[in-house]
Amino acid sequence: MNAKLIIDIAVNLIRARLKQSIVAAVGVTFGIAMFVTLLGFMNGLNNLLDGLMLNRTPHVRLYNEVKPSPDQPVLISKEYKNNTNFIQSIKPKDRGREIYNSKAIINILKQDKRVIDVAPKVTAPVFFNTGSIEITGVVNGIDVPAEEHLFKVSDYIIEGNVFDLNNESNTIIIGKGLAEQMLVKVGDVIKITTIKGGLVSLKIVGIIQIGIAEIDNTMSYTSLRTAQMLLGESASYITDIQVKLTDVMMSPETAKEYRAKFGIDAIDAQTANSQFETGSNVRSIISYAVGITLLIVAGFGIYNILNMMIYEKMDSIAILKATGFSGNDVKWIFISLSLIIGIVGGLFGLLFGFGLSSIIDNIPFETSSLPTIKTYPIDYKYTYYVIGFTFAVCTTTIAGLFPALKASKIDPVEIIRGK
C-alpha cells in the first residue's frame, strides 16, 4: 500500500513536470541507444575480423615442430649426470614432418566428446612454375568433406567447386592472387615443382579468396591423396591434425592435454592468434568506455533535473512531511521518480538501439576481400542489452539518490514558516 502510494506520488510529480522529465528520460534513451548500437556494431566487426582468422584456424592443431631433441646424449650419460653441461651448436633433430600413427590419433580424437570434428591435412611448400618464373607457395592437401564441415571452405571459393578436388584426380584450387600472377583460369593446367625436385601437372578446378592478400598469393588446395602423391608419400602421411572443439575457450587446456597424451606438438587457437584477441579486447574496452560515458552524462542530466524539481517542490515536500510522511518516505518518492525516468528512458533506449542496429545491419558493405559479407556486421547479443539496461537503472538511481537524500532532510518547519 505504502509503496503504491509512493509510486503514485512520484508519477504525479513527473506529470506535473512532464517536459523536464521527458528531457531527462531522452538523455537516458540516447545513452542506452548509443551504448547498445556501438557495442553491437563494434563486436559485429570484431567477430567478422576474428572470424577471418579464427574460423579458418583449428581450435587445436597437432603437428611436429622443428626443434632439437630434449634428450641430448650427454644428459643421458651417467658419468656427467651431476655436472652442469653446456652444449653448443645444437641442430634440430630430423624427425620428419609426418605425424606417426595418425590414423589411431584421429580415431581417439573423434571419440572425444569435446571434439566437433577432426580434419587431417598435408602441407607442403612448393614452387608454381609459370614460364621461366617460379613462384613459391604452399599446397594444402585436405580431406574435403571434413575441411568443409570445419572451416566452410566453399564460402571462400569464388569460382568452381571445392568437391571437384575429390571428383577428379590431379586437380588443384589456387588462391586468387596466385591465379592473377600466373594469368591462369579455371580449366588451365599448371606445373608444380616440389622441394625434392619432382614435377607434377595439376588442373585448376577453382579459385579461392580468403581476403588476406598474403595468403591468397601463396595458397592452394588439393585433395589429401594428390598432396601425398606430390610428395611421393604413402596414404598414411599426415602433417597436421586440425581439431575443432565445442567450446573454443577450452582449447588451451585441451591442447596441453593432447601434447602430453600423444607426445606431439599442439597449439591452441588463442596462442596462434593472440594478436587478434588483443585487438578485439581493446576495441571492446573502447566501446564500453564510450557507452558508459554517455550513460554517466545522462546521469548528470537526471541529477540536475531532480535537484531543480526538489527546489520547486519544497512546499509539496513540506506538506507531505506535515501530514505524516517521514523523511524516508520522501526519499523513496524521489528515488522512485528517478527510477521511473531511468526505466522508461532505458526501455526506449533499448528499442531505439535495436532499431539503429537494424538500420546499420542493412547498410550495404561490399568489399572484394570479404566475399561472404554484404552488409555491415552487427552483433545482437542480448548481454549488451542487459548490461545497458542495468547500467541505466544504476546510474539513474545513483543520480536520484543525492537529491532524494537532500529532500528527505528538508525541514518542513523552515519552509512553512519561511512563507
Add this chain to the structure above:
Amino acid sequence: MTLLKLLEENNMSKIILETKNINKYFYDPVKFKVLSDINMSINEGEFVSIVGKSGCGKSTLLYILSTMDTDYEGELTINGVSLTSKTDKDLAVVRNEHIGFVFQFHYLLPEYNVLKNVMLPGIKLAKHSIQEIEHKAMEQLRKLDMVDQALKSPNQLSGGQKQRVAIARALINDPLIIMGDEPTGNLDKKNSDMVFDIFNTLVKERNQALLIVTHDPDFAARTHRTIEMADGRIIN
C-alpha cells in the same frame, strides 16, 4: 460563562496534549532562548488559541507541539505517549494519525485534485480501503460545502475554499487534535468567520480538540481559552 466551565469540567476527563518544562534555544547567530518553561495541557473538546506579539515564540511552540520540530528540551506528551526522543519515522506516524494541520497559506499539493488532496493522509495511514477513504473524504467535503469542487485542481479555488479543503484534509484521519498556524491570517472577514464557524462546529459536534495560533483578537476572544505569550513565556 458558567455553562462554558461546566462544559470544560465535563471534558476534563481526557488530556490530549501536555507539555512539561519545554525550553528551546536558537543558536544562530547567537544562543538565544526562544521558549522557557512552557507547561500547558489541552483537553478533549477544548478550543484553545495562542496569542502574542510577533516573535514571542507562539509559532515556534506550535511546531514543537506538532512534532515537526524536535530540537527542544523538556517533555511533550500526546494522548498519554511521550514523544520526546522518538524517531522521525515514529513522529511521522503520530502526525499522520493524531494531528491535523491547517496553515496560514493553504498548502495543498498542486499535483493532485481536491479530493485526492483530502484523501492523501488517509491513504498514507492505510487503515481503511481506498473506497472507504474516498467516501469519507466526500463526506467531509460535503459538510464543508465543497463537494462541487471535489474534482477541481487546487489552483482553481479561492483562498477560503482552499482553506476549507485543508480543513477537510486535516480531519480525514479523525485526529485527536487539530493545529492551526494563523489559519485565518490570509483570509478576509467573511471567510475568516466561516473558518471559525467550522472549527466551532467541530468542537461541538465531534468534541474535537483545537489549538490555533492567531493574531486576530476577535478570533481569540471567541475561543474557550486563550494562552497569551510574551518573550517565550506563557503569561496568562
